[in-house]
Amino acid sequence: MSEPADSSTYSTYRRLARYVRPYTGRLIVGMLAGFLAGGSVFPLLQQLPEVIKPFEIAGTAAPAAGEKKTGAVENIVEKLDIRMTEADGRMTWQFMLITLWAMPVVVAFRALMNYLNNYYMRWIGMRVVRDIRDELFLNLEEQSLAFFGKSDVGQLISKCTNDTGIVEQAVSNTVAEVIRSPVEIGAALFFVAWFSVRQEMFGLVVLVSLVFPLCVIPIIVMGRYVRRYTRAALDRISTLVSRMHENFTGIRVVKAFDMEAREAARFREMNKSYFRSVIAALRAELLMTPLMEGLAILMGCLFIVVCYARGVRLYQILPIGAAAVFAYRPIKQIARINVCLQRGAAALERIYALLDTDTRLPIAATPVRVDGFRDRVVFDHVSFRYEPDGPEVIRDACMAIQKSHVVAVVGETGSGKTTLANLLARFYDPTAGRVLLDGRDLRELDVSRLRKLIGIVTQETILFNDTLANNIAYGAEDAGPEAIQEAAKQANAHAFIMAEARGYERIIGEKGFVLSGGERQRIAIARAILRNPPILILDEATSALDTATERLVQEAIARVMENRTVFAIAHRLSTIRHANLILLLDHGRIVERGTHEELCRADGRYRKLCDMAAA
Numbered sequence: 001m002s003e004p005a006d007s008s009t010y011s012t013y014r015r016l017a018r019y020v021r022p023y024t025g026r027l028i029v030g031m032l033a034g035f036l037a038g039g040s041v042f043p044l045l046q047q048l049p050e051v052i053k054p055f056e057i058a059g060t061a062a063p064a065a066g067e068k069k070t071g072a073v074e075n076i077v078e079k080l081d082i083r084m085t086e087a088d089g090r091m092t093w094q095f096m097l098i099t100l101w102a103m104p105v106v107v108a109f110r111a112l113m114n115y116l117n118n119y120y121m122r123w124i125g126m127r128v129v130r131d132i133r134d135e136l137f138l139n140l141e142e143q144s145l146a147f148f149g150k151s152d153v154g155q156l157i158s159k160c161t162n163d164t165g166i167v168e169q170a171v172s173n174t175v176a177e178v179i180r181s182p183v184e185i186g187a188a189l190f191f192v193a194w195f196s197v198r199q200e201m202f203g204l205v206v207l208v209s210l211v212f213p214l215c216v217i218p219i220i221v222m223g224r225y226v227r228r229y230t231r232a233a234l235d236r237i238s239t240l241v242s243r244m245h246e247n248f249t250g251i252r253v254v255k256a257f258d259m260e261a262r263e264a265a266r267f268r269e270m271n272k273s274y275f276r277s278v279i280a281a282l283r284a285e286l287l288m289t290p291l292m293e294g295l296a297i298l299m300g301c302l303f304i305v306v307c308y309a310r311g312v313r314l315y316q317i318l319p320i321g322a323a324a325v326f327a328y329r330p331i332k333q334i335a336r337i338n339v340c341l342q343r344g345a346a347a348l349e350r351i352y353a354l355l356d357t358d359t360r361l362p363i364a365a366t367p368v369r370v371d372g373f374r375d376r377v378v379f380d381h382v383s384f385r386y387e388p389d390g391p392e393v394i395r396d397a398c399m400a401i402q403k404s405h406v407v408a409v410v411g412e413t414g415s416g417k418t419t420l421a422n423l424l425a426r427f428y429d430p431t432a433g434r435v436l437l438d439g440r441d442l443r444e445l446d447v448s449r450l451r452k453l454i455g456i457v458t459q460e461t462i463l464f465n466d467t468l469a470n471n472i473a474y475g476a477e478d479a480g481p482e483a484i485q486e487a488a489k490q491a492n493a494h495a496f497i498m499a500e501a502r503g504y505e506r507i508i509g510e511k512g513f514v515l516s517g518g519e520r521q522r523i524a525i526a527r528a529i530l531r532n533p534p535i536l537i538l539d540e541a542t543s544a545l546d547t548a549t550e551r552l553v554q555e556a557i558a559r560v561m562e563n564r565t566v567f568a569i570a571h572r573l574s575t576i577r578h579a580n581l582i583l584l585l586d587h588g589r590i591v592e593r594g595t596h597e598e599l600c601r602a603d604g605r606y607r608k609l610c611d612m613a614a615a
């Protein structure tokens with residue numbers, strides 16, 4: 001994988017500006033506080049020459065008359081006509097008191113500005129990441145079923161959690177320092193230049209301007225490695241999370257085939273690979289500090305040699321050394337910031353890739369907001385394929401579903417029955433032809449309004465780790481307890497719900513883990529009854545149930561079908577004998593159609609299926 005250019009980090013974070021824009025007021029306050037906190041280094045350093053000068057080695061004379069004052073405190077002292085030193089060069093008690101008053105004020109001001117800078121900038125950082133996480137989840141929710149059919153759920157979960165967590169750490173922990181540290185460094189460098197010019201040490205200004213950029217070299221070089229290895233680590237942790245999700249979801253199969261040890265071994269190998277990537281990034285990160293410290297020592301030694309060669313006096317060297325000490329901490333901080341920013345950039349690239357993904361079904365410029373179902377649903381020469389170059393799953397399907405009629409679809413596994421149901425619910429759009437609702441193409445309708453007209457009871461019952469009441473009321477949040485209980489009674493679910501002490505407030509676990517298959521199916525039916533849609537897509541799921549449970553489910557299905565338009569995918573032919581229209585699919589093509597009696601008299605494939613079911 002090629003390494004991106006240095007500017008890519010800037011462009012990656014520049015996109016965050018639109019997330020920061022709503023919080024401009026807080027940003028201005030935080031930035032101003034950071035500038036003031038960083039800039040306060042200069043007045044502190046400005047006092048050092050006059051504080052140090054009286055303590056110069058014996059033999060140094062007191063400041064000559066008319067010597068130019070340099071610091072802010074000295075200017076105050078001069079106006080008040082207060083002597084700074086005694087005749088022997090010692091500091092006067094008046095100057096000592098003034099210094100003891102001025103320095104705590106500056107330090108307290110600096111501490112306050114640091115607090116405001118940290119608070120506002122970290123607040124913005126965490127809020128921005130919260131907004132990104134919200135947008136990321138919403139964007140994923142709006143993707144098409146085709147997207148989720150091709151995506152690894154574990155990878156998506158990892159990007160929504162691990163990647164956003166790294167961005168949150170990067171932004172929240174560094175944004176304040178990004179403002180303050182460069183200002184502190186700039187204030188220290190400005191003091192060195194200002195002091196050197198006043199002391200006529202012009203060579204030092206040139207030396208600092210030439211040597212100081214060397215400190216940035218380890219930051220740039222090692223930062224590239226941190227970003228590269230962080231990206232690799234994120235890829236591997238996504239694979240790790242994906243494996244965990246897949247394994248825990250299929251834990252029954254794992255245990256049934258006694259594969260716990262094998263799965264644990266596979267997990268250890270993936271975890272080892274992730275560990276190696278993390279350690280590689282850690283090595284690059286930890287190398288920054290010794291490299292910078294080594295360069296700092298070399299620069300300090302070079303500075304001392306130059307000062308000795310030029311005969312610079314000690315009181316002139318110490319303030320510059322103090323400025324270097326003040327600058328060293330933020331320089332090291334910038335190295336840490338760069339590590340965090342490179343990690344965040346690697347995570348942001350993966351997040352942006354998801355945010356830029358758009359597989360949503362096309363939306364009409366002015367979608368029609370339907371408020372009901374009045375006449376019929378028509379499949380008008382519909383064909384469909386899941387991949388542009390893949391095989392046709394539905395081929396030239398034509399049919400009409402009259403209001404209040406039951407249309408059943410039968411056929412072998414893979415013949416396209418579920419695909420027809422997905423096209424009716426507009427989970428997909430036809431590759432060719434149209435699906436019409438009361439004469440309007442589904443692509444012209446408001447999707448939200450369309451979905452409110454359709455209820456689905458699938459063979460694979462999907463329930464949530466919540467209470468039974470909330471699962472029944474899913475999609476009908478305004479329903480009261482009485483309506484929930486009535487729907488459960490019609491679905492033959494009320495009895496088993498109340499048999500448990502917690503009743504409707506019972507938590508049913510992941511995917512309804514604590515319920516039996518028949519109980520889960522009846523909860524799904526109760527959910528459809530409560531929503532009361534005019535069109536019902538019914539994927540029967542009674543083949544794996546015992547006789548008593550099947551009878552309860554069939555009774556519930558019969559109730560939910562009353563006075564509704566039903567599109568039923570039939571697994572047991574005995575359940576569709578009274579359908580108004582039966583369609584037989586073969587490799588995506590409707591090869592037979594009619595009522596049960598008509599198809600039996602035709603003595604075709606449907607008749608053979610009935611004979612096989614009766615045998």
